Amino acid sequence: MTKHNSKAINALLDVMAKLRDPDGGCPWDLEQNFATIAPYTIEEAYEVADAIAQGDMNELREELGDLLLQVVFHSQMATEDGHFTFEDVANSIVSKMIERHPHVFGDGEAKTTDGVNQTWEKIKASERAQKAEIKGHERHSALDGVASALPALMRAEKLTKRAARVGFDWPSTDEVFDKLHEEIGELQAELTETPDQDRVEDELGDMLFVMANLSRKLGVDPEVALRRANLKFTRRFHFIENELARDGRNAGQSDLQEMDGLWNEAKKAERRRSN
Numbered sequence: 001m002t003k004h005n006s007k008a009i010n011a012l013l014d015v016m017a018k019l020r021d022p023d024g025g026c027p028w029d030l031e032q033n034f035a036t037i038a039p040y041t042i043e044e045a046y047e048v049a050d051a052i053a054q055g056d057m058n059e060l061r062e063e064l065g066d067l068l069l070q071v072v073f074h075s076q077m078a079t080e081d082g083h084f085t086f087e088d089v090a091n092s093i094v095s096k097m098i099e100r101h102p103h104v105f106g107d108g109e110a111k112t113t114d115g116v117n118q119t120w121e122k123i124k125a126s127e128r129a130q131k132a133e134i135k136g137h138e139r140h141s142a143l144d145g146v147a148s149a150l151p152a153l154m155r156a157e158k159l160t161k162r163a164a165r166v167g168f169d170w171p172s173t174d175e176v177f178d179k180l181h182e183e184i185g186e187l188q189a190e191l192t193e194t195p196d197q198d199r200v201e202d203e204l205g206d207m208l209f210v211m212a213n214l215s216r217k218l219g220v221d222p223e224v225a226l227r228r229a230n231l232k233f234t235r236r237f238h239f240i241e242n243e244l245a246r247d248g249r250n251a252g253q254s255d256l257q258e259m260d261g262l263w264n265e266a267k268k269a270e271r272r273r274s275n
Contacts, residue, residue, distance in 0.1 A: 012068070012069070012072055013072060013076075013086055016069070016072045016073060016076045017076060020076050020077070020080065029073075032073070032077070033077065034074060034077060037070065037073055037074060037077075038149075040070060041067075041070040041074070042149075044063065044066045044067040044069075044070050045067060047063045047066065047067075048060065048063045048064060048066075048067050049227075050063075051063045053227065053231070071086070071089065072086060075088075075089050099123065100119075100120055100123050100124070101116075102119065103115075103116065103119065121165070124145070142162050142163065142165065142166045143159055143162050143163070146158045146159055146162060151223060152208075153208065153212055153222050153223055153226065154222070154223045156208070156209050156212035156213070156222075157212040157213070157215055157216050157221070157222050157223075160209075160212060160213040160216050161216055164216070170213075170217070172217075173214065173217045173218065176210065176213055176214045176217055177214070179210050179213075180207065180210045180211065180214065183203065183206045183207040183210050184207060186203050186206070187200070187203040187204055187206075187207055190203050235266070235270075236263055236266040236267065236270075237263075239262065239263075239265070239266035239269070240254075240259050240262040240263060240266065243262050243265070244262070
């Protein structure tokens with residue numbers, strides 16, 4: 001097992017403590033709190049995911065460092081307030097990983113990935129029940145623990161997964177497609193000459209929620225699928241812009257018919273490269 005020197009971690013902790021030192025620290029860092037730093041934490045996690053999607057290991061190394069800084073930042077603020085330390089954070093995740101992997105650190109058995117997932121979910125369910133009891137809740141929900149701060153599409157998929165574990169699920173994708181067509185029809189019905197924007201938003205939300213459920217049924221991560229679609233759109237639109245630039249024009253100097261034709265050329269070029 002590889003042993004790592006703690007000098008780098010200690011150096012990072014020292015840097016963060018200095019930045020937050022009222023005597024000579026950074027004014028910006030000193031003004032921050034958990035709420036103001038939270039958006040940066042989320043942003044850094046997405047930048048890690050983007051580096052992975054690009055297959056850029058140098059970028060991944062840097063982005064992981066930025067994400068680690070977020071953990072250290074929150075831990076430093078918690079230390080200042082007397083809540084917990086970075087060491088407490090590390091010890092907590094060590095204990096959690098050992099408890100959730102009895103097939104590795106104990107006498108449990110799990111020969112397949114499915115077996116590991118089943119064990120993991122049972123342990124997590126037990127942990128959620130214990131947390132609910134500690135907080136004085138008379139009962140706990142199957143939806144407990146799905147963070148409200150998650151991106152909406154990701155949270156929708158997780159909510160449907162939790163509901164499915166207790167039997168609240170369609171038997172197959174056929175029923176999901178039927179529901180999707182139903183929701184599309186309801187959205188179209190709201191698009192009158194003077195649409196009620198609240199109703200339109202509500203119906204569009206229902207349609208997106210069903211799409212997240214369909215993703216789960218198909219075994220596809222909806223966030224990953226949408227990020228892939230975003231990359232595809234960006235790549236093809238750049239193709240359009242580059243082709244127009246050959247004539248000294250930009251997209252604003254073209255029209256939909258021409259750009260749609262270039263879009264189809266981009267698709268054909270991608271298919272040729274993949275063959």
